[in-house]
Amino acid sequence: MLALQKTEAAPGLSLREVAEPGLPQAGEVVLAIEATGVCGTDVHIAHWTLGYESMTSAMPVTIGHETCGRVLRVGAGVDPALIGRRVTVRPSVLCHACPACLSGDEDNCTGRRGVGIGRNGAFAPFLTVLAENCVPVPDGMAAEIAALTEPLTVCREAVDTAGLKGGERVLILGPGSIGQGIALFAEAAGAGEIAIVGRDDAARLQRLNALGFPNTVDSAGTSLRAALAPWLETGGFDVILEATGAPSVIPEALSVLAKRGTLVVVGIHPAPAQVDLTALVRNHQSIRGSYRAPVATWAEVLTFLDRNAERVGRMISHHFPMSEADRAVAEAGGKAASKVMVLQEAPA
Ligand SMILES: [Zn+2]
Ligand SMILES: [Zn+2]
Structure with missing residues (x-):
C-alpha cells in the first residue's frame, strides 16, 4: 500500500510502498482509512523543525493522526459489532505501565506514543490501532467531518484552559485551522467580541469571515498594537489565545492583554519567547499552556461536530487523493490553506 512516511531525521517525507498490516493482535483493530487531515505537526515533521527528535527511533514511520475510517477487522477481545463502524482515532496511545496509567x-x-509520530499513522489506506483508541462517530457523520475531531479537541481544550467567561473580549492570534476552531468554541462559550489577527493571511482571514467571524485584522507591515488600535480604545483583551507558534508574538500579545487577563499559548514554538515579567506581575496577568484534551472532551466535540457539520466543514480548504499526500502536506504549509484533507478511495 502507498503510505506517507518519515524515513530519516532530516527535512522531507517519502510517499512509498509499504506492506499492508497483518491480522490485528488482541485488543487491536485494522481500519480502512477514509479521510485524514493534515496537521501543523505533519508540516513540522516534514520541515524537520525542532521538537520531534523523539520520533527518530520509530522511523520509517507513517505520519498522519487526524483521521476517520471504518473498522475492517478486529483482534481477540474486541467486540465484533465494531466491524463496519466509522470511527475516529484518539492518537495518544497509553503505555499502561507508568504510575499515572x-x-x-x-x-x-x-x-504515551502518538499515532502518526511514535508509531504508524493514517496517511495510508489501512491503519492498525488499539480498539481503546477508537471513538465511534455519530451515524451519518461524513468521514472528513469526523477527521476534524482531534484538532477540534485541541481547540476546545484551549478555550477550556482560558476559563473563558460569558461576555469577555477575546483575541485569537493565528487564523489557521486551530485559530478557526478556537473561534468556534470561544463563540460557543459565550465570548463577547472575538477579534482574529493574521499576518499576510488574506485567504485564511476570508475563511474566518465565511465561518461567521467578521472581525478579522491583518497585521502585515505593522505592530499588533497598531493593527488593533481601534479595539484597544476600550481597553485590552480579557483572553488571548495564541495559535501562531511565533515566539515574537508573545510580548506583543501581553501588551494588548487586559489587567488580570489570561494568555493561552497553543502554538508549538521553535525558540523561547521574551516576557517582561515585571509588567506581568503588576498587571496580574496569567500565561497558560494548552495541549492535548482529556478523553472526556472527545464525546463533547463529536456532539458539537454533529450539530454544526456544515459550518465546521467550511474549515476544509483543500482535498487531495492519497497518491498526492506529499503535495497535501506542502499545501498545508502555505498561507492559502486552512484544513487540508487527504481522501482514500473506498476499498474494493
Ligand atoms: Zn493534529
Ligand atoms: Zn502511561
Whole structure:
C-alpha cells in the first residue's frame, strides 16, 4: 500500500510502498482509512523543525493522526459489532505501565506514543490501532467531518484552559485551522467580541469571515498594537489565545492583554519567547499552556461536530487523493490553506 512516511531525521517525507498490516493482535483493530487531515505537526515533521527528535527511533514511520475510517477487522477481545463502524482515532496511545496509567489517570500518562509520530499513522489506506483508541462517530457523520475531531479537541481544550467567561473580549492570534476552531468554541462559550489577527493571511482571514467571524485584522507591515488600535480604545483583551507558534508574538500579545487577563499559548514554538515579567506581575496577568484534551472532551466535540457539520466543514480548504499526500502536506504549509484533507478511495 502507498503510505506517507518519515524515513530519516532530516527535512522531507517519502510517499512509498509499504506492506499492508497483518491480522490485528488482541485488543487491536485494522481500519480502512477514509479521510485524514493534515496537521501543523505533519508540516513540522516534514520541515524537520525542532521538537520531534523523539520520533527518530520509530522511523520509517507513517505520519498522519487526524483521521476517520471504518473498522475492517478486529483482534481477540474486541467486540465484533465494531466491524463496519466509522470511527475516529484518539492518537495518544497509553503505555499502561507508568504510575499515572497504573492509577487509572490515563490523561496524565508519561509514556504515551502518538499515532502518526511514535508509531504508524493514517496517511495510508489501512491503519492498525488499539480498539481503546477508537471513538465511534455519530451515524451519518461524513468521514472528513469526523477527521476534524482531534484538532477540534485541541481547540476546545484551549478555550477550556482560558476559563473563558460569558461576555469577555477575546483575541485569537493565528487564523489557521486551530485559530478557526478556537473561534468556534470561544463563540460557543459565550465570548463577547472575538477579534482574529493574521499576518499576510488574506485567504485564511476570508475563511474566518465565511465561518461567521467578521472581525478579522491583518497585521502585515505593522505592530499588533497598531493593527488593533481601534479595539484597544476600550481597553485590552480579557483572553488571548495564541495559535501562531511565533515566539515574537508573545510580548506583543501581553501588551494588548487586559489587567488580570489570561494568555493561552497553543502554538508549538521553535525558540523561547521574551516576557517582561515585571509588567506581568503588576498587571496580574496569567500565561497558560494548552495541549492535548482529556478523553472526556472527545464525546463533547463529536456532539458539537454533529450539530454544526456544515459550518465546521467550511474549515476544509483543500482535498487531495492519497497518491498526492506529499503535495497535501506542502499545501498545508502555505498561507492559502486552512484544513487540508487527504481522501482514500473506498476499498474494493
Ligand atoms: Zn493534529
Ligand atoms: Zn502511561
